[in-house]
Amino acid sequence: MLRRKLAGLLMLTALWLTSSAHVGSTLVVQEGMAGPYGLRLLVRPPGVIPGLVEVIVRTTTPGTVPTGVSVRPAYWRFGLKGAPPAEVLTPVPGEAGTFTTQLWIMQSGSYAFHVQATGPAGDGTLVVPVTSVATTASTVPPWLGWLLAGLGTFLVFGLISVVGAATRESSIAPGAAPAPADRRRAQRAMAIAACLIVAMLTGGWKWWDAVDTDYRKQLDKPLAVEGTVTAGDARALTLRVTDSSWTYIDPKEPGVRKQAGTPLIPDHGKLMHLFLVGAGARGAVAHLHPVRKDLSTFTTPVTGVPGGKYWLFAEVVRESGYTVSMADTVDVPAGSSAPNVDGDDAWTASPATMGSAPAALADGGTMTITLDRAPTVRGDVTIRARVINADGTPAALAPWLGMAGHAMVVRTDGQVFMHLHPMGTGSMAAQERLLRREAGDTVNHGEAQPAMAAAVAAAMPGHDMGTMPGHDMSAMQPAAGSAAAPAVAATGDVSFPVAFPSAGSYRVFVQVRRVGRAIETAVLDVTVPLPP
Numbered sequence: 001m002l003r004r005k006l007a008g009l010l011m012l013t014a015l016w017l018t019s020s021a022h023v024g025s026t027l028v029v030q031e032g033m034a035g036p037y038g039l040r041l042l043v044r045p046p047g048v049i050p051g052l053v054e055v056i057v058r059t060t061t062p063g064t065v066p067t068g069v070s071v072r073p074a075y076w077r078f079g080l081k082g083a084p085p086a087e088v089l090t091p092v093p094g095e096a097g098t099f100t101t102q103l104w105i106m107q108s109g110s111y112a113f114h115v116q117a118t119g120p121a122g123d124g125t126l127v128v129p130v131t132s133v134a135t136t137a138s139t140v141p142p143w144l145g146w147l148l149a150g151l152g153t154f155l156v157f158g159l160i161s162v163v164g165a166a167t168r169e170s171s172i173a174p175g176a177a178p179a180p181a182d183r184r185r186a187q188r189a190m191a192i193a194a195c196l197i198v199a200m201l202t203g204g205w206k207w208w209d210a211v212d213t214d215y216r217k218q219l220d221k222p223l224a225v226e227g228t229v230t231a232g233d234a235r236a237l238t239l240r241v242t243d244s245s246w247t248y249i250d251p252k253e254p255g256v257r258k259q260a261g262t263p264l265i266p267d268h269g270k271l272m273h274l275f276l277v278g279a280g281a282r283g284a285v286a287h288l289h290p291v292r293k294d295l296s297t298f299t300t301p302v303t304g305v306p307g308g309k310y311w312l313f314a315e316v317v318r319e320s321g322y323t324v325s326m327a328d329t330v331d332v333p334a335g336s337s338a339p340n341v342d343g344d345d346a347w348t349a350s351p352a353t354m355g356s357a358p359a360a361l362a363d364g365g366t367m368t369i370t371l372d373r374a375p376t377v378r379g380d381v382t383i384r385a386r387v388i389n390a391d392g393t394p395a396a397l398a399p400w401l402g403m404a405g406h407a408m409v410v411r412t413d414g415q416v417f418m419h420l421h422p423m424g425t426g427s428m429a430a431q432e433r434l435l436r437r438e439a440g441d442t443v444n445h446g447e448a449q450p451a452m453a454a455a456v457a458a459a460m461p462g463h464d465m466g467t468m469p470g471h472d473m474s475a476m477q478p479a480a481g482s483a484a485a486p487a488v489a490a491t492g493d494v495s496f497p498v499a500f501p502s503a504g505s506y507r508v509f510v511q512v513r514r515v516g517r518a519i520e521t522a523v524l525d526v527t528v529p530l531p532p
Contacts, residue, residue, distance in 0.1 A: 023222045023313065023417050024325040025501040028130050029380045030424035034117040035124015037066045040424075040497055041115055042380045043128070047136035050106045056380075057089055057115060059097030066117035069099040073130070076110040076320045079438050086116065105132045108218070110321035112434040127438075129321045129430035133220035137212070156197055164190040222327040227312045231333040235302040239274065239290060239314060241326070247295050259295055262319040263446035267429035268401040270344070271447060272298050273419060274314040276305060279329065281412045281507040283308065285521060286347035289340060290314075300340060304347035307334035311410075313417040319444055321430035327417070344401055346511050346519035359522035364390030369510055369524035377531050380499045383407055383420070385510045385522070387492040394492030398515045402428075405494040405512040412505045420496040487515055503530040 028043035038060035045053050053073075059065045072086035089099035105111070115126045140148070168178050168186030178186075224243040230236050248260045264271055270289040278284050284305040290298035298314075314326040339345050352359035358366035365388055372382040385405065387395035397404045407420040418425060433449070494512060508524045 023327040023415065024315070024323075025416060025418050025425070025499070026131065026133060026135060026220075027378060027499040027501050028128065028425055029497045029499050030128045030426045031060060031497050032126045032128070032423060033124065034066075034115055034126035036064050036121040037061060037117040037119065037124055038064070039066075039069075039115060039117060039126055040380065041113065041126070041128050042499060043113065043130050044378055044499075045105065045130070045132045047134065048138055049108045049132060049134045050104060052102045053105050053132065055087075055089065055101050055103065055113075056092075057099045058095075058380075062097070064119075064121050065097045066119035066121075068118045070116045071101065071103070072114045072116070073103060073105065074112045074114060074434075074438070075107070076112065076322075076434060076437065079112070080114065083114075086114075108133045108220075110318075110430065110434070112321070112438065127431060127435055129426045129434055131322055134215065134218060135220050137216055137219065156201075159197065160190050160193050163193040222325045225312075225314070225326045225328050227328040227330040229302055229330055229332045231335060233336045235333065235335045235337040237274075237276075237288070237290070237300050237302045237330070237332075239272075239298045239312070239326070239328075241296045257295060262322075263444050264292075264316050265319050265429050265433060265445070265449050266447060267315075267317045267427050268403070268421075270401065272314055272316050274298070274300065274312065275408060275417070275419070276302075276310040276312055276330070276332070276347075277408070277410055277417075277509075279309040279311055279414070281311075281410045281414070284310075284347070284349045285351055285408075285509055286345070287406065287408070287511060287519075288345045288347075289342070291340075300345075301337040302332060303337050303339040303345065304349060305332060306349055307332050311414050311417075313410075313419075315419060317427045317429045319433055319446065321427070321434045323427055323430065325417075327414075346400075346521065348521045351509065351521045351523045354522065354524045358388075361387075361520055361522070363517075365395065365514075367510065367512070367520070367522040369508060369522060371526065375500050375526060375528045377503050377528060378499055378501060380497060383496040383498060383508055383510070383524075385494050385496075385512065387494075387512055387514065387520075389492075389514075394490065395512075396487035396515045397489040397492065397494060398513045399488045400511075400513040400519060404489040405496075405510060407496045407498075407511070408509040409498060409500070410507050410509070411502070412507060416501060416504075416506070418498065420498055422494055422496060424497045425499075500526075500528045503528050 026045045031040045040058045040060050042056040043053060055071055057069050069089040070086040072083050074080045074083040087101045087103045089101045092098040092100055111130045111132060113128045113130050117124050164186040167189035168182045172178060172182060223241055223246060226240045226242050228238050245260055247257045250256050250258050271292055272290050274288045274290050276286040286305050288300045290300035292298050310330050310332055312328040312330050316324050352361060354369055358368040360366055368386045370384050372384060375381050389395050403422055409418040506526045508526055509521055511519055511521045513519045
């Protein structure tokens with residue numbers, strides 16, 4: 001313990017970083033258009049804050065490649081007015097259309113990364129929401145701890161010796177031997193110096209303990225929640241947020257409890273997205289949208305899943321652009337329940353699983369799920385799904401929550417969960433809110449978010465919300481199974497950019513809605529190897 005703390009006091013800058021898996025992922029992979037240029041942004045935030053963020057930008061339009069790319073991170077509260085200058089990305093040798101840089105993030109929270117692309121086709125900006133949080137504490141390798149502790153001991157004894165020599169010999173003639181009184185005076189000075197150094201080290205020790213304890217308390221982790229499911233034929237799931245950081249008592253209104261932080265906002269028309277995955281990532285899966293009953297309670301019917309033990313994952317988006325993750329394990333009793341009336345919940349007791357052949361859907365159609373390259377830890381890949389009708393024609397995909405499909409990525413030990421959209425890992429609601437704030441809207445609207453596309457277009461020309469194939473912003477909540485709903489993908493194809501945060505075995509769930517049919521789910525098993 002002593003050598004660990006001495007090492008921390010003597011060389012803070014020598015800390016080595018480690019990372020750990022957690023529900024959700026701080027990695028950001030998002031695609032969009034910056035004017036005429038299609039871009040994919042990969043952001044690898046550090047495990048500690050402040051820290052260096054690695055940014056990689058790849059061009060997704062081979063025929064239209066920018067010659068220069070820069071990125072400027074703007075903290076949600078201050079926007080571009082309080083942001084540092086833009087960092088110019090460096091082209092990656094041997095990878096045409098790929099650029100990279102590193103930049104400092106000084107505090108945790110929600111950022112808007114303004115990616116500026118320039119080239120012969122013109123200029124454009126893509127704004128991407130990035131949540132940067134501390135997820136791990138730094139540690140020192142044992143050998144480095146011993147080395148620094150030894151160097152610290154050497155410096156302490158050296159300083160005491162310097163004090164003694166200066167006191168003993170400062171008042172005698174050159175070349176003269178110190179008198180006994182000089183030696184006694186030096187010994188007293190060395191004793192006083194030793195006491196002062198011990199006092200300084202003790203104070204530093206306590207300071208280090210306080211800083212370390214405070215930092216560890218602020219490490220990002222899923223909120224403490226409690227999920228319960230009622231039994232019988234009216235099964236309902238209640239999710240109650242029990243975390244002390246979720247609400248607070250207003251000192252101006254004693255006894256009145258209020259929502260902590262910025263208000264929650266709908267993401268794809270829903271205040272909460274909740275997922276039930278059979279424990280072990282096997283068996284039934286459900287994608288539900290609970291209704292908020294009070295500040296800390298959300299409820300939803302549990303439809304279509306058999307009884308058993310389930311992993312529960314949920315996420316909500318704050319008006320700051322911050323996505324909050326929640327996780328629990330719940331026991332679901334056998335029974336049934338009527339679904340939510342909005343028709344946007346999805347569930348299946350036995351997802352179609354990819355094997356040597358495509359996953360077989362109920363009517364004889366198929367879904368093929370592939371990755372565009374071999375997965376690596378923290379490297380971006382594209383999950384591609386192709387849906388074919390029973391007659392061999394490409395399926396027309398109907399808009400579901402405003403897009404052609406959703407995907408879930410679950411590590412089979414339950415330690416990683418990601419909810420993906422065709423645009424990537426980011427929240428479209430967070431992107432919209434950050435753009436609205438940059439356009440001058442500083443009001444908290446909470447669950448009643450006003451329309452903003454025209455306002456942002458007028459106030460921030462050249463900024464793109466990242467609209468890509470697979471999105472239908474005109475139909476955020478289509479009627480369930482409506483044959484009249486316009487298809488967002490007539491080719492049967494939908495893709496999801498993602499980066500796996502750690503090695504291990506994963507299950508990828510892809511959910512789509514064909515025109516005139518219910519929401520369907522298929523599964524692909526993926527193994528991410530350890531880095532070489």
